[in-house]
Amino acid sequence: MQLIRQLRQEIRQLPHKYINPASLQFRLTLEIVILSTLGLSSVGIWTSWKMQQILIATHTQNVEYIAARFPRDVELYSEMLPIAAGLQKTINNVSVPGLLIWVKSPDNHLLAQSADLDSAFTATTELMSLAEMPLKPQVYQVRDRYLVLYEGTVTVKGKALGKVYMAQDVTADQHELISAIRSLTIVCLLAMVGMMMAMTIRIRRSLQPLQEMSQMAGIISADDLKEAKLQLRHAPSEVKELAQTFNMMLSRLSDSWEQQRQFVSNVSHELRTPLTIVYGYLQSLLRRSTNLNDYQREALETATSEADRTIGLLQDLLNLARADSGYMQFHLEPLVLNNLVLEVVGMTEKFSSRSLTVNAKKQIEVIADRDRLKQVLINIIDNAVKYSELNQPITIDLESSDRQAIIRVSDRGVGIPLQDQSRIFERFYRVDEARARFAGEEQSGGHGLGLAIVKTLLEGMDGQITVQSKPGEGSTFTIVLPMR
Template structure:
């Protein structure tokens, strides 16, 4: 049973790690998400850079071609026309929407020719900025709220330096379209990352589902159904199938060990109870004929008789639990009026304990129970209440209803049970106070038997206690078959 408890705790910890940074699911999802973000981000950045380079190359090549052949075209026109007219003709010939060209003298003081749309396209400040920033090779520059490709080249006619030509290509529209495309690409990448992460997380969760199935089985399994508990994985990975097979083999070994333990406890209890009962009988007979014995001998016989009776009770408790574990505990269920049964048990307990036991019932309550087993349960609970409360404090039995079911409460005003022990008092051989339990003759099996009997009648038992004030054991029993 300790091995089962350890396995349950391990699986429970695995289950809790689904949203834990140290869990397998979280780590796999985070690592894949990181790789996905890095991969898509790299592709998006490279694509944006490449698109920018293509845009620049496309426009700069045209501007560079214009700058390269400008001197030749001017020289051709100047053979037939005056130089100033040839310059203007050359500019008009290559001018297109968004392209502005102007020519200045070598000292950059005199404007020789310019495009028709230059004055409307650029302000004086922008013209000064353009002239100051003109590179020898075409480059893209942001000017105000626009993007321009700027270039400067020399104009030579018949081997003589005539001046310098300045070219400005407006690529604002194309640049903005590129920015919009890059933004759309970024949005698509983000959506792709989110959708892929969701798909990956669901896939990882589905792949780890067999572990959750093992966790649920480990949480629901009990000693009674160890031989029937099997984990079947049909579509799981081979590693998880192997783990499931090992899990099933472990359950099979635990089932065999549990069955051997139950059989051993049952056999030992049965074999030892009879000879010890005989020993108790002989000791009691000796005590009745102890007229010629010394006080020391009488005390020794009384101690031996008491310990032998205590051992017989222990063996009887073990035998009852073994029968319940093996399914040999039979219940004769019938409809019983709890008011009468509780009053009968209270009267019996008062005679043997010499304590006042109060019975409270506002109405007649019926329940479907085994009369003898319920008496045994109440006697055990009353015995505990008497042992762990002061002599002048009453023990109360309250009969009522709760949620359409019958209810019996056993209340005492004794020492109470610490909170950390309340969840374990129904475990076998568990005792809150070891020294006090020995002095009162307890073995830690009484409440375990009570719980087994109550659950065998399809009921439940719970405990509420305030240390130093009171303890309440509440039985909830069915009212129908």
């Protein structure tokens, strides 16, 4: 349950405004926004076109009606008046507000026109030139006016008098249409923004269970396998099925990990006793035998060394198995760190003939298990000796900060490559062959468990360990422990 609460807290703290083009949430949102934009744009364009066509059709029908009666009226007035007078009389009779009419002869002479054509329209010449072009059922813009144009033929008694041109002024209606289209565009944009925000929130909530699963898979450890359960209440059925499968997988992994730890513990325990007996007999044989030749003595020494190494490996495995199972006991007590460090340094100088420097400005007391901490210091200092030349200095600095004791073990040895620094505390992980050859691990039998045990022991005492290193310049291991 504690893992689940920690997971949910981390998810709440994620930056929701972070945009990741490779994420499923970003792609779904982008695709839906694009489709919605295309859909709303298509609807808006079609609506605008349809409204324009309705405007054109409404005014075109009115003009066509007037154009259909225009020849009859001309023929009627021509029986009583001259042709020019009949044309003008007809124009005056059929004119309505906003409608401009003019008639031209076949030789392009103006025969008659609306009385207010010149006064109402400042671009009369431009209008007449436009009307003589092939016309389409659409709204034409001339200067600041919008017009629907029409062209027809005028015949009297079977004789063509010329062509009649009509221009219906729809400026006011066109302005209203443009205003409506702008309003429609704004509404569509607001709708798209609202839909995008709503879809982003909805998609984020729908994918939240997958994010929880991803976060849990990223932070889960072997110790959390039993308690790690993903609980989804308001998720789709497909995601719930995936979560159930995920929980079943965690359960199987937990069982497998427990069986593995139990197997390692049993094997280590069962093999350690006979190997210890073998080791004892080999040592006794070496001490008491006086008639061995050089070859036999070398063989016995090699067997004794390998037995001792194997016993150490089994002891390390047994310690790790106990730590994983929670059976490793720590006797935490106040102790003076300076004294323990000096003790370990003295032992190292005695057996390695190396000179080590301890820097401490004051006496530091910590809460730790003396034997476990001594094992940690021996391991770290032994590594510094092993991976540095005889003439290179090794320093141990003791400091304190914020109720924490800090131990820094620094050497000027071969160093650790950057790609290996994050993994050297893993079990059975060994750095590259060049570092191993420098330390003579082919002969010494390093098995990659030392630093893993150090990390496990320190965590059991509420401590931690980190490393900083550069190849060819050396390494610094930093141990942090709680102070008294």
